[in-house]
Amino acid sequence: MARRTGRRPGNPDTREAILAAARSTFAERGFDGASIRAIAAAAGVDPALVHHYFGSKDKLFLAAMNAPADPAEVVPTVLAGDPGRIGERLIRAFLSVWDSPAGTPALALLRSAVSNEWTARLLREFLTTQVLRRVLDHLDMDPTESPLRGSLVASQLFGLAMARYVLRLEPVATAAPETLVGAVGPTVQRYLTAPLDG
Amino acid sequence: MARRTGRRPGNPDTREAILAAARSTFAERGFDGASIRAIAAAAGVDPALVHHYFGSKDKLFLAAMNAPADPAEVVPTVLAGDPGRIGERLIRAFLSVWDSPAGTPALALLRSAVSNEWTARLLREFLTTQVLRRVLDHLDMDPTESPLRGSLVASQLFGLAMARYVLRLEPVATAAPETLVGAVGPTVQRYLTAPLDG
Structure with missing residues (x-):
């Protein structure tokens, strides 16, 4: 068939x-x-x-x-290994999707979400239920904190996509992935696991 | 007259x-x-x-x-005071502009930059020469590092604007400004002044 x-x-x-x-x-x-x-x-x-x-x-x-990658496949690779380096692995996985041919539909989705409220809702649902929920469930954190932690992680991921792929702000636009993993990974790690009040 | x-x-x-x-x-x-x-x-x-x-x-x-605020007025208030808390003051100033009526033209500018390459160039120039240059010059940092530090700060600011005002991701969308100052300020501080390799 x-x-x-x-x-x-x-x-x-x-x-x-x-x-x-x-x-x-x-x-x-x-x-x-x-x-x-x-x-x-x-x-x-x-x-x-x-x-x-x-x-x-x-x-x-x-x-x-028209998702650029399947979080059910990508997220487990982020979660496997040292829990103190999930932030780095998340940035590495994020960049490997966006820097690949799958980055083209990802960028189209982001642009569309900025101008269209319905696409924004879909993107928000996608990120929350397919990506962040998997990460937050795994970390077994205080459930009163996990929504804020998740949306802070999302804020840094959106911002990285905006700076690197949309506004093409140098040197973030052309930096080697590992430079950004080292610089931004600890931000994501802190949003996931450290105290958040300064 | x-x-x-x-x-x-x-x-x-x-x-x-x-x-x-x-x-x-x-x-x-x-x-x-x-x-x-x-x-x-x-x-x-x-x-x-x-x-x-x-x-x-x-x-x-x-x-x-059609800039929502004049960085020549706002940036000096961010730079005045404890240099270890510039990140917090930058987030506080950023939110006070975006949460005010000036947020409407700011949001229009961000939306336009996402769909229009010329507006993206203007926004990049605005951010780089009017905002970040003033902050980076004040901190007197290693000039080989300042472009990366500046664009990392920009990535978190863009991401915060995306999460809070464009995609309206909860709870970042409706969090009290001081919650975000405490959570995101240290990220900006690290991008400005801490070692960046993890």
């Missing part, structure tokens, strides 16, 4: 209708509040067809976002 | 022509490379008229950028 060759399965119109329904449903209800059933209803298809085309809700979300 | 009442002097068409010429000249040549003479020539007016309307090159740049 064609599905096994790597081609996308099914009717392209149906597939696109499901993705459009997924984008609006995830943006309206958030990742946790959006069900496959609701997305299928919005697309006018059977829920089984959504599962058939996209697999899990996670995978559907990645496809709907 | 009308100029003394606070109204903008001169012919509005001439004024707008000078601002348009200033934007393109600053974007093309950078702040340091753009002369009042070249801007006047591009606008088809006498250089004396540019001085008459806008005063200094610094003031013309602020007007051309």
Whole structure:
């Protein structure tokens, strides 16, 4: 069957209708509040067809976002190893995605989120539920602190993307990845694990 | 005379022509490379008229950028006092501009810079020559390190603006300014004054 060759399965119109329904449903209800059933209803298809085309809700979300990488694959490599160097590994992984061909859709997503409130909501949901939640759960931190810690990490990641790829501020724009890992990794580490009041 | 009442002097068409010429000249040549003479020539007016309307090159740049605040006024308040707390004072000043009505043009400028390469160049020049240069000169740091330190500070400021005002990521979006001063100030301080290799 064609599905096994790597081609996308099914009717392209149906597939696109499901993705459009997924984008609006995830943006309206958030990742946790959006069900496959609701997305299928919005697309006018059977829920089984959504599962058939996209697999899990996670995978559907990645496809709907045109996500540059799958956090379910990347985040475990960040978490494995010395917990005192998660910040460095997160910056290294972030740069390796953005410096690769996957950086092109990542940049398009960031630009779109700045001008479009619905894309901003999707990006916020993506970052919160797919990336930060995985990291914060692993660190087993005080749950009253984890949202602030997560959004501080996000602030530094967004800022790094803005300085390196959008505004192209030198020397951050062309610095070797390891220079930035050494400089910015400890910031992320502090946001994740150190006291935050100065 | 009308100029003394606070109204903008001169012919509005001439004024707008000078601002348009200033934007393109600053974007093309950078702040340091753009002369009042070249801007006047591009606008088809006498250089004396540019001085008459806008005063200094610094003031013309602020007007051309529609800058939300004048760094010549804000930066000295950041630099005055304990040099170990410049990071905190910089975040406090940054938030006080962005949280005020001046935040509206600031946000417009950031959005525009993301989608428009010329505005991105102007914003980069503004940040580099009007804000960061003043801070870095004051700290008298190793000149081989100051560009990296400056662009790292910029990365955290851009990221804070993105998280708080553009993507509205909670709780950074609605946190009290002093919470962010305590959390992000030390990051900026480290980028300015601490060793950067981890």
